[in-house]
Each structure stands twice: as structure tokens, then as C-alpha cells.
Amino acid sequence: MKIVIIGGDAAGMSAASKIKRTRPEFEVTVFEKSEDVSYSACGMPYNIADPGRKIEDLVVREATAFREKQGIRLLTGHRVEQIDPSGKRISGVTSTGDRFEEPYDNLVIATGGSSIVPDLPGFDRKGVLALKSLDDGRKLKSYIASQGVRKAVIIGMGYIGLEMCEALVERGIHVSMVKPNLGLLPWMDETLSKEVANELVSHGVSLYSGHAVRRIEEREGELTVVCDDLSLDADMVLPAMGIRPNSGIAGDAGIALGAGSAISVDRFLRTSDPHIYAAGDCADSYHVVTGKKTWIPLALRANRSGWAVADNLCGEPSEIPGVAGTAVFKVFHLEVARTGIMEKEALKEGFEPVSVTIESRSRAHAHPGSSVIRVHMTGDKLSGRLLGVQMVGREGCAHRINAAAVALHAKMSVQSFSEADLAYAPPFGPVWDPMLTAANQLLKKMAG
Numbered sequence: 084m085k086i087v088i089i090g091g092d093a094a095g096m097s098a099a100s101k102i103k104r105t106r107p108e109f110e111v112t113v114f115e116k117s118e119d120v121s122y123s124a125c126g127m128p129y130n131i132a133d134p135g136r137k138i139e140d141l142v143v144r145e146a147t148a149f150r151e152k153q154g155i156r157l158l159t160g161h162r163v164e165q166i167d168p169s170g171k172r173i174s175g176v177t178s179t180g181d182r183f184e185e186p187y188d189n190l191v192i193a194t195g196g197s198s199i200v201p202d203l204p205g206f207d208r209k210g211v212l213a214l215k216s217l218d219d220g221r222k223l224k225s226y227i228a229s230q231g232v233r234k235a236v237i238i239g240m241g242y243i244g245l246e247m248c249e250a251l252v253e254r255g256i257h258v259s260m261v262k263p264n265l266g267l268l269p270w271m272d273e274t275l276s277k278e279v280a281n282e283l284v285s286h287g288v289s290l291y292s293g294h295a296v297r298r299i300e301e302r303e304g305e306l307t308v309v310c311d312d313l314s315l316d317a318d319m320v321l322p323a324m325g326i327r328p329n330s331g332i333a334g335d336a337g338i339a340l341g342a343g344s345a346i347s348v349d350r351f352l353r354t355s356d357p358h359i360y361a362a363g364d365c366a367d368s369y370h371v372v373t374g375k376k377t378w379i380p381l382a383l384r385a386n387r388s389g390w391a392v393a394d395n396l397c398g399e400p401s402e403i404p405g406v407a408g409t410a411v412f413k414v415f416h417l418e419v420a421r422t423g424i425m426e427k428e429a430l431k432e433g434f435e436p437v438s439v440t441i442e443s444r445s446r447a448h449a450h451p452g453s454s455v456i457r458v459h460m461t462g463d464k465l466s467g468r469l470l471g472v473q474m475v476g477r478e479g480c481a482h483r484i485n486a487a488a489v490a491l492h493a494k495m496s497v498q499s500f501s502e503a504d505l506a507y508a509p510p511f512g513p514v515w516d517p518m519l520t521a522a523n524q525l526l527k528k529m530a531g
Contacts, residue, residue: 084109086396087173087187089163089332091115092122093382094363095193096149097389098396103153105397111155112185114175116162119217120146125382127220128243132250134228138221166190166336168356189358191392192338192346194329196364196380200322205299210306211320214243226319232256236308236317238296240267242412244323245279248288249415258288259315261308262324263295270425272459274440275475282417291315326380328365341367343378350402352392360395362388369405371492372424372470373432379408409488411481420484423471423491425461435464439524443517445479447509454478458521460487462497464529469497472518479511483518497525 086102088095091113099111113120121144130136149155160178167173174184198213200206210230212223226232235251237244237260248258260283267283267290268276280290294310299320301307308315328345339355341347346361348354350369354361363385370377384406394401409422429436438461446453456476462469472487474480490500501522507514515523 084396085186085188086111086191087185087189088113088191088193089173090193090195090363090365091117091120091146091157091159092124092193092195092363093385094195094389094392095191096121096144097386098191098193098362098392099149099155099157100153101390101393102396103155105393105399107154109397113149113155113157114161114163114173114185115157115159117216117218118146118159118178120144120149120157120159122217124215124217127214127217128246128250131220131224131227131247132253134224134254138217138224141217141220163332166192166332166338166359168336168338168359171358187358189360189396191396192333192354192359192361192365193363193389194332194365195385196326196328198322199324199327201296201324203296203298205301205306206322208299208301208306210318211299211322213322214247215326223321227251227254227256230318232318234317235259235319235321236261236306236315237321237323238262238308239323239325240290240292241323241325242410244321245283245414246412247321247323248283249286249413252286252288252415259291259317260288261291261294261296261310261313261315263293265293267292271419271421271473272425272438272440275419275457275459275473278457278475279414279417279419282415286415326364328378328380330365333359333361333365341378342376343367345378347376351395351400352388352403353395360392362392368403370424371405371407371494372468374405375432377406377408379406381406381408381410404492407488407491409484411484416477418474418476418478418480420474420480421472422484422488423461423469425459425471425473429461429463429470434466434468434470436461436470437464437525437529438462439521439528441517441521441524443515443520444513445476445517446511447513450509452478456480456483456517458517460497460518460521460525462525462529467496467498467529469495469500469522472521474517479517483516486518497522497529501526
């Protein structure tokens with residue numbers, strides 16, 4: 084069996100490693116366009132915040148380990164440009180300009196995602212640096228050090244933008260954030276979103292929402308982000324407008340695309356071609372709340388889908404579970420967490436959503452160090468199901484959200500969730516955990 088994998092990050096290397104562990108006689112070839120494989124992309128903002136740390140600290144496993152210890156034919160610096168499903172071949176070009184072709188029995192597409200960089204004047208200038216790959220992080224960290232960056236503009240206010248905002252401020256860099264739509268986090272309850280905005284402003288960050296960027300100019304060595312009614316000067320500009328799936332190579336080969344223009348896969352990660360699978364950020368998935376296709380790029384999903392593809396290729400059918408969109412990120416001293424869906428999306432999916440926002444404490448009221456936790460919880464009035472939870476606080480959010488995520492996977496009702504036996508001790512929370520308080524208040528509102 085000859086298996087070819089396109090992409091050598093989380094999903095691709097997880098699949099390759101498990102295939103070789105399960106069926107060492109299989110021939111596994113991985114083509115990776117960069118020179119980096121198996122690294123912690125999510126750790127890049129925190130690494131960049133510390134000038135004393137090398138970006139290579141984020142490498143989980145060196146390429147030589149995959150080659151020498153597992154017998155994986157790992158070819159870095161090889162960009163796959165075309166898939167020929169009828170001929171069961173792929174082709175591409177190396178970093179030195181040489182062409183290559185490779186046949187396969189089964190193909191795994193694990194091409195991940197890439198940063199959205201708008202096609203606007205000036206976004207190709209020196210000092211405009213997106214952050215997605217390890218090499219992006221390498222270049223960004225080097226640029227900060229070599230150019231003495233003191234002012235930065237972040238275009239966008241999503242997860243990466245907010246994490247990089249903190250990292251740059253820790254480096255003594257003044258940060259301005261700008262985006263075309265009003266508000267900080269449009270998917271978040273307004274009360275919680277304002278708390279995040281206040282945290283940013285309290286650390287000297289300038290926020291400009293509702294300003295569409297038109298171009299980036301360069302004047303006497305300084306960059307200027309130009310909007311219709313606003314100009315922001317910077318030594319460096321970071322586009323952080325989200326990512327898109329790298330699905331073009333699949334679409335060009337006639338493979339069906341799905342939610343978010345990602346590669347459409349079934350629950351076994353099979354594409355529309357019986358000999359081609361897709362895993363990681365380039366592929367779509369099923370949402371555990373709606374049961375419908377969605378595209379939510381997540382690190383755990385990428386690794387898990389790589390394992391599932393390996394099982395399926397090794398003759399051990401593995402149906403991957405759906406996603407709840409569970410995420411957590413840090414904004415200075417705040418933890419911000421979410422899982423499931425909220426009112427707007429719930430309405431579109433035919434639910435009758437009801438929501439509450441409550442304020443509680445991270446520890447028992449008399450215990451030292453207690454701080455405020457705000458919980459926004461949504462349920463369906465028709466079925467009673469829990470639909471989603473958002474949390475913001477200085478401690479206790481990052482792990483509490485996992486309880487709600489498990490409840491969503493189990494399709495629990497708000498009533499059942501309110502009756503859960505959650506742990507209590509004064510250093511960790513009040514007797515009535517903030518999640519239980521929110522569920523009890525939501526039950527009252529749903530009954531009204």
C-alpha cells in the first residue's frame with residue numbers, strides 16, 4: 084500500500100505516524116512545502132513575547148526523527164501543485180525549482196489553512212507580516228528585533244490578533260487594532276465583549292472598530308494604514324483577519340468542497356473521491372449542536388482527524404466525532420472561553436434561543452483572590468437543550484468551559500446540566516459553581 088500525504092503539520096504527521104505504527108509495511112510519503120514539521124503553532128504569540136526564547140523551541144519533533152525512527156519518507160521543501168485523481172498521481176515543485184511526480188494508492192490532503200491577506204495596495208510591503216506558519220513566526224520575531232519596532236497596527240480583532248496584541252505590548256510595542264465592522268468580538272455577548280475591550284484599553288491598546296482599511300502606504304520608512312477616515316502609523320503591520328482553508332488544490336482536481344469552502348468530508352474523513360481523504364484545517368466537519376456541516380479550524384480536531392484517517396486507511400473504520408467550536412484564549416489578565424452556538428446562529432438553525440448573562444465569583448466569596456466571572460448561557464426553549472456557553476474572567480474560565488463542551492456532546496438539556504455534581508472547594512469556586520448559577524437562571528427564563 085502506497086500512501087501519499089500532502090502537508091506535514093498536525094493532521095499530516097499524526098496520520099503518517101499512526102499509519103507506520105499500525106502497518107509498518109505500508110509505504111508512507113509526506114510532502115511538506117516548508118522546512119518545518121510538527122510544531123506548536125498556537126504557542127507562537129507567547130514565544131514572540133519573549134525575546135530570549137528561540138522560535139525553534141516550538142518544534143515538537145524534528146523531521147529527522149520521523150525519517151529515522153519511524154521510516155516515514157518525509158520530503159520537506161516540496162510543494163504539491165496538482166492532484167490527478169484519475170491517474171492517482173500528484174505533482175509539484177521543490178524549493179530548488181525541480182519538478183516531481185508521485186503515484187499513490189490512497190491520498191491524504193492535510194494542507195491546513197492560510198492567513199487571509201487582502202488584495203489591497205501595500206500589503207506586500209516590507210514590515211507587513213502575517214502569522215500562520217513557524218516560518219512566519221521566525222520572520223516576525225526577527226523583524227521586531229532587527230528593526231527596533233515600537234509601533235504596530237493589527238488589522239483584525241480575532242483570536243490571533245488578540246493574542247499577538249498582548250505579545251507585542253509585552254515587548255514594549257504600542258499596538259493599535261483596526262477592523263471594518265463595529266464591536267470587538269461580534270460572536271460574543273455584548274457585556275462580555277465590553278469587558279475584553281476594557282482590558283485591552285487598560286493596557287494602552289488603541290481600538291478602532293468600524294474602519295475599513297483601504298491601503299498601506301510607506302512614508303520615509305514608516306508604514307501607514309490608511310482607512311477612509313483614519314490613518315495609523317506603524318513600524319510593523321500584522322494582518323490578523325482570520326484564516327481560510329487551503330482547499331484550492333482539491334477543488335481544482337474536482338474534489339467537492341463544503342462548508343467555508345473547505346474540502347467536504349464524511350464522518351470517516353472520506354472526500355468525494357474514494358481514494359482521497361482530507362484532515363485538519365483544510366477539511367470541514369459536523370457540528371454537534373446543529374448536526375450540520377461547519378468549518379471551525381481547531382488544533383485538537385486536526386490531530387484527532389489525522390489519527391482517524393490513519394485508522395481508516397489501516398482497515399480499522401473510525402468515525403470521527405463532531406466539533407462544538409470549543410475555544411479559549413488569553414487577553415492580558417482575562418481568560419475568554421466559548422463553546423457551542425449563540426442566539427444569532429441558533430435562530431438561523433431553527434431553534435428558539437433563550438439566553439442569560441450572570442455574574443459570579445471564581446472562588447468562594449470570602450476566599451482571598453476571588454474575582455468576577457461572567458457567564459453567558461444559551462438554551463433552546465422548544466427542546467430544553469443547552470446550546471452554548473461563553474465565559475470571561477481573570478481565572479477559572481479556561482477549564483470550566485470543558486464541562487459545557489461535554490454537555491453539548493452529550494446533548495444534555497439545561498435542566499440536566501443544572502443538576503450536574505460539580506466540584507466545590509473555596510479556593511476553586513463558590514458552592515453554586517458559576518455554570519450552575521447560569522443554568523438555574525436560564526431555566527427560570529426559559530420557563531417564563
